[in-house]
Amino acid sequence: MARAFRLSLGAAAAVSAYMLFEAQWLRVGRRRLPLPGLPPSLSGLKILHASDLHAGAPGFNDSAIRKFAAAAAALEPHLILFTGDMVDKQHDLRPYLELLERLRAPGGKFAVLGNHDHGLWKTVIQDLLGRLAGRGTRVQVAVPAAEAAMTAATTGRLLARAGVRLLENECVSIDFGDARIQLCGIDELQYGLADLDRVRAELDREAPLRILLSHSPEAGLLVEAGDFQLVLAGHTHGGQICLPHPSRGKIPLSYSGSSFGDGLHRLPATTMHVSRGVGTTLVPLRLLSRPEVTLLELVPATAGGDTPPTGGGAEI
Ligand SMILES: [Fe+2]
Numbered sequence: 001m002a003r004a005f006r007l008s009l010g011a012a013a014a015v016s017a018y019m020l021f022e023a024q025w026l027r028v029g030r031r032r033l034p035l036p037g038l039p040p041s042l043s044g045l046k047i048l049h050a051s052d053l054h055a056g057a058p059g060f061n062d063s064a065i066r067k068f069a070a071a072a073a074a075l076e077p078h079l080i081l082f083t084g085d086m087v088d089k090q091h092d093l094r095p096y097l098e099l100l101e102r103l104r105a106p107g108g109k110f111a112v113l114g115n116h117d118h119g120l121w122k123t124v125i126q127d128l129l130g131r132l133a134g135r136g137t138r139v140q141v142a143v144p145a146a147e148a149a150m151t152a153a154t155t156g157r158l159l160a161r162a163g164v165r166l167l168e169n170e171c172v173s174i175d176f177g178d179a180r181i182q183l184c185g186i187d188e189l190q191y192g193l194a195d196l197d198r199v200r201a202e203l204d205r206e207a208p209l210r211i212l213l214s215h216s217p218e219a220g221l222l223v224e225a226g227d228f229q230l231v232l233a234g235h236t237h238g239g240q241i242c243l244p245h246p247s248r249g250k251i252p253l254s255y256s257g258s259s260f261g262d263g264l265h266r267l268p269a270t271t272m273h274v275s276r277g278v279g280t281t282l283v284p285l286r287l288l289s290r291p292e293v294t295l296l297e298l299v300p301a302t303a304g305g306d307t308p309p310t311g312g313g314a315e316i
Contacts, residue, residue, distance in 0.1 A: 019285035048077035051234025052277025057088035061279035079107040083234040084114025084215030100162035112185035114215035119151035182207035220272040238262040238276035238289035
């Protein structure tokens with residue numbers, strides 16, 4: 001009995017050690033992405049999609065974030081786009097800000113806010129406690145609206161110092177050669193802060209490339225034909241900790257309520273890329289869901305039909 005207990009303890013320690021390691025084992029993905037309507041002048045545009053840095057969180061996010069910054073410098077993207085949860089705790093963020101400030105992309109660096117940027121991470125705990133307490137039970141851990149707004153404003157100011165432009169339910173126009181890109185971003189959808197109608201009203205549909213940033217991937221379901229050819233999202237961390245499953249591959253233990261897993265999704269009105277993100281939240285562990293950053297190289301979709309994207313990545 002004692003031997004079985006010691007063996008179980010040893011196995012648990014080994015799995016935990018591996019999960020700590022995996023949380024820092026950044027995958028640098030490259031994906032050639034055919035998009036309908038993309039003009040030849042924008043063919044080859046390189047977008048670095050990063051998400052969920054969770055800077056300042058206790059644990060080992062520092063290591064993954066530093067690896068992300070090294071990868072971003074080596075990949076020489078035209079645009080660097082972040083899909084939320086940039087900051088977890090707003091204390092001593094100077095090292096992260098210096099890393100972000102040093103990132104270079106001729107088209108610019110842009111971000112949207114996630115639930116953690118608003119201080120809404122407490123609602124994650126609320127959901128978790130609610131689930132533990134039983135179905136239908138809500139355990140109140142309220143985040144006052146004023147506190148959430150203040151946290152978001154602080155995050156925005158910090159990002160601005162690092163040269164990252166925050167998109168809060170708005171669009172910007174970026175010139176790329178003789179073509180124009182419309183880049184729009186919505187605020188946190190899950191907690192009712194997104195205003196997609198305002199973004200739609202502002203959107204210049206004449207622009208040959210229109211991209212939407214959203215922390216929550218559920219935004220992909222709200223996009224209508226003619227709005228955006230590409231949606232970038234994060235939030236789900238690819239489940240962060242997943243269990244292997246014989247037929248489904250893996251079962252995510254968190255964010256299992258989301259309609260979308262990580263990777264590429266061809267939806268009726270758009271194409272969406274969902275990142276597993278760089279950092280972790282709540283626990284500094286990952287299993288079967290390595291942190292990632294992805295370089296998307298856009299190419300026009302052929303008139304005869306879409307071409308499946310190609311994957312491939314490097315290990316850091
Ligand atoms: Fe996150």
